Amino acid sequence: MLFAHDAFCKVPQRALALAVFAVGLSLGSTAALAADAATSTYQQERAACLKGQTYEDKATCLKEAGAALNDARRGRLSEGAASYEQNALMRCNALPAADREDCARRVRGEGTVSGSVGTGGIYRETTTVIVGPQPEPAQPMPMQNQRY
Incomplete structure (x- = not known):
């Protein structure tokens, strides 16, 4: 005998199973694309x-x-400008605090x-450019009564 709640429970379970399958398929295709890119990069590097x-x-x-x-x-090799910049900025942290901002700008x-x-x-x-303190302007000399 089939109750109404049994039919209701089977729909979410099927939807969940389908969603899990879709995520797995998506991750698998992403991994396949990454493997293809890695192989392509290797072939280019090998040809060079x-x-x-190369310099080696x-x-x-x-x-x-x-x-x-x-x-x-x-998955141990990260590529891209963002990773390069992050690594370079981390190297700036080894500098004295006064020099870090200039390092980050470079x-x-x-x-x-x-x-x-x-x-x-x-x-x-x-x-x-660091502008130092400005010297006080010279005080004008008071005019004295002078006879010519």
Whole structure:
């Protein structure tokens, strides 16, 4: 015998099962897309290694590319400008408090940049003008009666 509440309970259970299945399918397709992107990136990096278009020797380059692929597949490799900027801003925290804001400004792209990784380093420079206390204006000398 089927009661009204039995039919009512089966609908939410089916909807919940369908929702769980959809979420699982979505996560699976997201993981598949990430794996495809990681494989594509690895293939590009490997090609650059084989053509000698990196600053490393071929063996080291191929080893690093393979390690990056493994890390990407395990979800340990974060990419993107936001991650890079966050890492750079965390490095500013090691500086004295008075220098942190200037460091953060350089990380965000303010100031001038010179050099390159290939030449040994990137030099970022900002200029901060600090106006010191202004001297008191000289007091005018009182006019005295002078005879000419």
